[in-house]
Amino acid sequence: MSPDAPFPPIGPEATRRAFLRRALKAGAAIAATGGLAAWLWDRHPPGTLGLRAPASALPDFRVSDAGRRMAIVTGTDRVRTLRRALEAMGGIGRFIKRGDRVIVKVNAAFAAPSVLCATTHPDVAAELVRLCLGAGAAKVLVTDNPINDPESCFALSGIAASVGAAGGALVLPRAADFADGSLPGGRLIRNWPMLLGPFRGVTKLIGAAPVKHHARAGASMTIKNWYGLLGGRRNQFHQDINGIIVELAQLVRPTFVVLDGTMSMLTNGPTGGSLADLKPTHTLVVSTDPVAADAFGATLLGRTFHDLPYLSRAAQLGCGTTDFGALQPARDDVS
Amino acid sequence: MKITTARRVAQIFFLTTFLWLAVVATVGTGWMQWRGWPISWFLQLDPLAAIGTTLATHSLLPGFGWALVTVALTILFGRVFCGFVCPFGAIHQFVGWLGRRALRPKDKMAANAYRPAQSVKYYLLIGFLAAAALSAGDAFVGSLQTGLLDPISFLHRSINLAVLPSADVAFERLFPGGRFAVGAALIGGLFVAFVLLNLWIPRFYCRFICPLGALLGVLARPSLWSIGKTTAKCNECALCDVDCEGACNPMGPIRGSECLMCMNCLDNCPNVSPLAYVARPSPGGEVVGHGVSRRGFVVAALSGLAAVPLSRVGGATGRAWSPALIRPPGSVAEDEFLARCVKCCECVRVCPTNVLQPAVMEHGWEALWTPVLNNRIGTSGCQLNCVACGYACPTGAIRPLTLDRKQGLGDFEKSGPVRIGLASVDRGRCLPWAMDRPCIVCQENCPVTPKAIYVSEIEQTVRDGVLQVVSVEGTTLGVRGARLAPGRFASGDYACRLAGEERGHPIVANTQDTLTLDPAQKMPDSVEPGTAAEVQVRLQRPVVDPSLCIGCGVCEHECPMSGLRAIRVTADNETRDPRHAVLLSEHPS
Numbered sequence: 001m002s003p004d005a006p007f008p009p010i011g012p013e014a015t016r017r018a019f020l021r022r023a024l025k026a027g028a029a030i031a032a033t034g035g036l037a038a039w040l041w042d043r044h045p046p047g048t049l050g051l052r053a054p055a056s057a058l059p060d061f062r063v064s065d066a067g068r069r070m071a072i073v074t075g076t077d078r079v080r081t082l083r084r085a086l087e088a089m090g091g092i093g094r095f096i097k098r099g100d101r102v103i104v105k106v107n108a109a110f111a112a113p114s115v116l117c118a119t120t121h122p123d124v125a126a127e128l129v130r131l132c133l134g135a136g137a138a139k140v141l142v143t144d145n146p147i148n149d150p151e152s153c154f155a156l157s158g159i160a161a162s163v164g165a166a167g168g169a170l171v172l173p174r175a176a177d178f179a180d181g182s183l184p185g186g187r188l189i190r191n192w193p194m195l196l197g198p199f200r201g202v203t204k205l206i207g208a209a210p211v212k213h214h215a216r217a218g219a220s221m222t223i224k225n226w227y228g229l230l231g232g233r234r235n236q237f238h239q240d241i242n243g244i245i246v247e248l249a250q251l252v253r254p255t256f257v258v259l260d261g262t263m264s265m266l267t268n269g270p271t272g273g274s275l276a277d278l279k280p281t282h283t284l285v286v287s288t289d290p291v292a293a294d295a296f297g298a299t300l301l302g303r304t305f306h307d308l309p310y311l312s313r314a315a316q317l318g319c320g321t322t323d324f325g326a327l328q329p330a331r332d333d334v335s
Numbered sequence: 336m337k338i339t340t341a342r343r344v345a346q347i348f349f350l351t352t353f354l355w356l357a358v359v360a361t362v363g364t365g366w367m368q369w370r371g372w373p374i375s376w377f378l379q380l381d382p383l384a385a386i387g388t389t390l391a392t393h394s395l396l397p398g399f400g401w402a403l404v405t406v407a408l409t410i411l412f413g414r415v416f417c418g419f420v421c422p423f424g425a426i427h428q429f430v431g432w433l434g435r436r437a438l439r440p441k442d443k444m445a446a447n448a449y450r451p452a453q454s455v456k457y458y459l460l461i462g463f464l465a466a467a468a469l470s471a472g473d474a475f476v477g478s479l480q481t482g483l484l485d486p487i488s489f490l491h492r493s494i495n496l497a498v499l500p501s502a503d504v505a506f507e508r509l510f511p512g513g514r515f516a517v518g519a520a521l522i523g524g525l526f527v528a529f530v531l532l533n534l535w536i537p538r539f540y541c542r543f544i545c546p547l548g549a550l551l552g553v554l555a556r557p558s559l560w561s562i563g564k565t566t567a568k569c570n571e572c573a574l575c576d577v578d579c580e581g582a583c584n585p586m587g588p589i590r591g592s593e594c595l596m597c598m599n600c601l602d603n604c605p606n607v608s609p610l611a612y613v614a615r616p617s618p619g620g621e622v623v624g625h626g627v628s629r630r631g632f633v634v635a636a637l638s639g640l641a642a643v644p645l646s647r648v649g650g651a652t653g654r655a656w657s658p659a660l661i662r663p664p665g666s667v668a669e670d671e672f673l674a675r676c677v678k679c680c681e682c683v684r685v686c687p688t689n690v691l692q693p694a695v696m697e698h699g700w701e702a703l704w705t706p707v708l709n710n711r712i713g714t715s716g717c718q719l720n721c722v723a724c725g726y727a728c729p730t731g732a733i734r735p736l737t738l739d740r741k742q743g744l745g746d747f748e749k750s751g752p753v754r755i756g757l758a759s760v761d762r763g764r765c766l767p768w769a770m771d772r773p774c775i776v777c778q779e780n781c782p783v784t785p786k787a788i789y790v791s792e793i794e795q796t797v798r799d800g801v802l803q804v805v806s807v808e809g810t811t812l813g814v815r816g817a818r819l820a821p822g823r824f825a826s827g828d829y830a831c832r833l834a835g836e837e838r839g840h841p842i843v844a845n846t847q848d849t850l851t852l853d854p855a856q857k858m859p860d861s862v863e864p865g866t867a868a869e870v871q872v873r874l875q876r877p878v879v880d881p882s883l884c885i886g887c888g889v890c891e892h893e894c895p896m897s898g899l900r901a902i903r904v905t906a907d908n909e910t911r912d913p914r915h916a917v918l919l920s921e922h923p924s
Binding site: 214236 | 361507718719772784785843875
């Protein structure tokens with residue numbers, strides 16, 4: 001184009017009408033850009049995130065009128081001891097109502113067969129599912145974020161098969177299921193990745209754990225079982241194992257917990273790996289107070305709550321009582 | 336039904352089967368899981384994998400009976416595997432058709448003209464087979480590198496390690512928690528590149544690169560039947576060249592070894608013409624050679640032969656063996672491993688924890704895309720109760736193990752478990768060893784019975800932990816000497832040892848200048864002001880027992896030192912090579 005060529009016209013005609021039309025389009029484009037920016041506007045830009053008070057990662061799942069109760073039933077058949085213990089607590093209907101969505105948090109930490117008792121027994125998991133469904137629960141989810149490969153853990157422990165047969169839904173942790181969660185006022189659980197995805201819409205939480213020796217914490221029972229709700233590099237918390245268990249006791253307020261001491265792992269915990277690590281203690285506990293359940297569990301391991309510092313501290317913080325006798329636990333034998 | 340329709344049906348069937356076997360290669364008994372599916376069947380059908388491993392090891396595994404079927408079919412009918420069966424070929428053909436379907440016949444014909452570069456694949460084949468065949472007694476065995484370009488290995492790798500995990504990223508249906516493969520971008524990038532090259536020249540990979548196609552081309556040379564003419568002359572309309580996949584010049588003289596048996600020429604040929612699938616030789620004339628010159632043959636063979644000693648001089652299979660090269664359990668010793676592995680990565684695919692990864696170049700170029708454990712990736716280390724990889728391996732590079740054999744139980748008690756390596760604690764990084772912080776996650780998670788990691792206990796005085804008592808009130812001591820961080824010593828791991836006492840008193844609470852001791856432990860009758868009080872942390876420090884460690888890597892995976900782990904597995908003491916043993920034998924043989 002030569003330098004003195006006429007400037008090409010923008011439209012067919014440079015009329016007032018054409019100009020107004022173009023001005024309208026320009027205005028719409030600017031408004032659209034502004035609207036898009038407003039829609040995408042980050043009201044919590046980096047730098048102010050830490051100032052927000054973290055909300056509790058989990059709601060309180062306790063049933064207000066159930067009170068603090070505990071049942072201790074001896075016997076070898078887990079289904080019978082569990083059923084009897086729940087009857088003694090006033091029946092499953094006291095805790096699970098029609099339409100409830102329930103999570104059963106099992107301990108499926110290791111890819112080991114159930115006979116080694118390093119994981120929640122499949123009979124316990126399945127019976128809890130059946131009882132909840134029988135009480136009218138709309139859905140019963142069973143989940144954990146295990147240490148070994150999740151699929152292998154649920155398969156080898158027998159939990160996947162038994163829960164499936166009982167009509168429960170097994171939830172394998174997906175990356176998308178983890179979200180940052182906090183314990184208000186907590187020191188360790190602050191914006192920490194937690195397995196919160198399955199909790200959407202859930203109204204009741206049941207913990208089910210075996211009685212195990214634990215090299216670092218002394219024992220792993222119902223409260224340590226909540227460790228499986230943590231994600232991320234959670235192993236760092238072993239620097240302060242009692243601290244993290246206490247925070248879990250504060251954060252997680254279950255509907256009730258089941259502590260399975262039918263066989264107790266006395267040595268080599270928490271993995272075990274040999275029948276020689278196990279001792280038949282033939283006791284199963286159901287409790288609305290996890291601290292009391294664990295304090296009782298300590299006795300199955302030949303210890304007292306004094307040997308597990310997290311129990312006294314959790315009790316001081318109002319998570320329960322180490323004096324399980326004060327709950328006047330119902331006792332029975334179905335062996 | 337037209338023969339081309341039959342060919343398309345077969346291609347769709349075999350590609351779908353291939354993809355199905357890729358999807359179900361997950362350990363488990365669900366309907367979309369492994370169950371009993373023959374996930375490595377296409378590799379067993381693959382004569383290149385069969386001949387390569389046989390040349391390198393002088394043994395033919397029974398599973399390769401399927402490859403004999405392919406060989407027999409090729410000798411009888413030509414390269415029907417390429418045209419009807421090969422799933423990679425089906426992808427190439429489809430993409431090539433998609434990109435060129437609107438072109439004028441003249442341009443299609445130009446793309447389908449024979450090019451001398453089609454002999455490159457034969458030179459590659461010659462080089463690969465020469466490298467595999469080379470053995471020098473006990474000094475070394477050949478190096479099997481066919482898997483780099485074998486289309487079945489290539490497609491398994493691409494689909495399993497790049498395509499499926501990428502497609503599943505957002506859904507996590509196939510791989511809950513995600514799936515990782517080291518160097519997936521290279522694997523997937525090559526796949527995309529070779530697929531896109533079909534837009535330039537149809538069946539690019541098949542015509543120029545594919546060493547399996549070259550092998551089948553050689554086998555097809557004496558085939559009883561092939562595409563050809565029934566008479567010497569036709570009206571030479573050249574319509575047969577328009578959709579020719581192999582660029583084999585069906586109008587004649589035809590290059591039978593290049594013909595992919597796509598049968599498009601039969602479809603395009605006007606009825607009056609004499610083009611047909613005929614008993615050979617075709618009256619229309621044939622080019623029997625492969626475009627391989629004698630000089631080229633010698634150069635390719637010598638290059639392949641020379642590549643093996645050259646790479647061995649690097650020492651990766653000798654004294655400079657890589658301690659980071661941890662092979663899956665059941666693997667044979669490294670030189671035989673390199674003579675067997677076809678780099679299909681089926682083992683990597685089935686590994687339930689994703690700990691098994693394709694090697695890139697860090698263990699020498701010969702080990703490219705062979706399986707290696709990476710304990711930082713995946714959901715856990717190598718699982719104690721898993722033997723999946725050995726059952727996925729089609730070539731015996733990883734031997735199938737029973738659980739008893741793997742764990743050294745039952746009949747195998749005396750020979751002990753299969754060890755893939757040995758863990759060792761880095762005492763300069765380990766929290767309890769180096770930083771006076773409690774931890775022992777590794778010890779807890781050790782799956783071996785009895786645990787291969789045990790702890791050495793010590794009460795260690797903490798930094799600035801030497802204090803003097805200034806006051807006593809019940810079990811609460813007022814102290815001076817350092818300002819204490821409030822609550823820091825209340826975790827249950829700390830104790831206060833008073834001068835003259837054997838045992839420390841567990842600390843249950845502290846402020847910046849007081850320590851509250853556990854009332855359950857009896858206090859001395861009187862504590863004078865000025866008494867020395869030391870704050871001590873009870874540490875359990877992990878120690879590995881090498882006679883029990885199997886190298887599974889669960890400890891390394893769980894170690895909270897998230898970057899460079901403080902406990903790490905190396906291939907030392909692996910059972911597959913007695914030269915890598917660390918301990919003296921404890922049993923008389």
